[in-house]
Amino acid sequence: MPRPKQRTPELRDRVVRTAVSLLAAEGVAGFTTRRVAEAAETSIPAVYELFGDRAGLVREVYLAGFGQLRSRLEALTLGADVRTDLTDAVVLLRAFVRDNPSLAEVMFTRPFADYSPGPDEMRATAPVRELFVGRVRRCIDAGVLAGDANDIAHVLLALALGLAAQETAGWLGSSRASRDRRWALAISAALAGFAPA
Numbered sequence: 686m687p688r689p690k691q692r693t694p695e696l697r698d699r700v701v702r703t704a705v706s707l708l709a710a711e712g713v714a715g716f717t718t719r720r721v722a723e724a725a726e727t728s729i730p731a732v733y734e735l736f737g738d739r740a741g742l743v744r745e746v747y748l749a750g751f752g753q754l755r756s757r758l759e760a761l762t763l764g765a766d767v768r769t770d771l772t773d774a775v776v777l778l779r780a781f782v783r784d785n786p787s788l789a790e791v792m793f794t795r796p797f798a799d800y801s802p803g804p805d806e807m808r809a810t811a812p813v814r815e816l817f818v819g820r821v822r823r824c825i826d827a828g829v830l831a832g833d834a835n836d837i838a839h840v841l842l843a844l845a846l847g848l849a850a851q852e853t854a855g856w857l858g859s860s861r862a863s864r865d866r867r868w869a870l871a872i873s874a875a876l877a878g879f880a881p882a
Contacts, residue, residue, distance in 0.1 A: 697735050700725045701745045708746060708787045713796040716787075718742065743791065743800040750792040751810040754781050758816045767827045768876065771820040775845045775872055782849035789853075793846050817842060831881040844875055 703725035708716050718739045722729045736742040757777055763770050782789040790796050802810075818838040824830040830837060848871055851857040858864040 692731060692734050696725075696727060696731065700727065700732060700735060700742070701749055704742055704746050705749055705788060708791065709785065712787045713790060716743075716797075738799070740797070740800040743797050744802075744806065746788070747791050747800070747802060747806065748809055750785070750788045751813055753785075753788075754778070754792075755813050755816070757781060758813065763820075763823075767820070767823045768829050771817075771824055771841075771876070772872055774817055774820050775841060776868075778842070778845050779849055779852070779868060782846070782853065786853045789849070814838065814842070828881060830876065830879040832879055837879050840879075841872075841875060844871060 700721060704716070704721045707721055707724050711720070718729055718732050721742065722732045725732075732742060736745060758774060761770070761773055761777060782793075795801055818834050821830065821838045821841070822834040825832070825834055825837075848857065848868055852864055852868075857867055
């Protein structure tokens with residue numbers, strides 16, 4: 686009688702979910718293959734068999750984070766005010782990073798020396814960028830912004846991620862009101878800078 690299959694898609698999904706949860710609970714410093722295997726109630730060899738190595742597991746966490754962010758962005762409705770729609774996407778990114786600081790660190794920085802996203806991962810995460818580019822393009826089409834949609838989207842994303850990093854580190858202000866004010870100021874100034882002459 687053949688041995689039952691141990692390395693199932695269900696186990697793979699459970700390990701990824703566990704890895705994301707462990708990252709949230711213990712941060713990058715507490716993220717080890719051993720800890721993930723223990724928390725997922727499986728073995729280290731099983732994790733290596735499923736993902737190849739720790740870098741393969743981090744890759745799946747990276748992709749899972751972008752999957753979550755994409756789902757949230759796709760759930761945002763579009764209205765008549767294109768500028769508000771674009772601002773809403775930036776505000777959502779802020780909330781995502783604030784709610785998932787360690788996951789965002791894996792997504793937007795390189796905290797693990799053994800993992801750096803390659804071309805395949807960049808293609809897999811492109812839909813998130815395209816959602817931002819699409820909202821920028823709507824603003825350009827409506828005459829609210831002027832310029833290249835990709836360039837503007839990249840600048841806004843860089844600004845938002847920089848602000849989010851400052852906020853996560855506690856450097857953007859000591860009160861919610863001051864942090865909100867600085868976010869609003871930065872977004873408003875950036876969009877004003879891209880307004881048609």
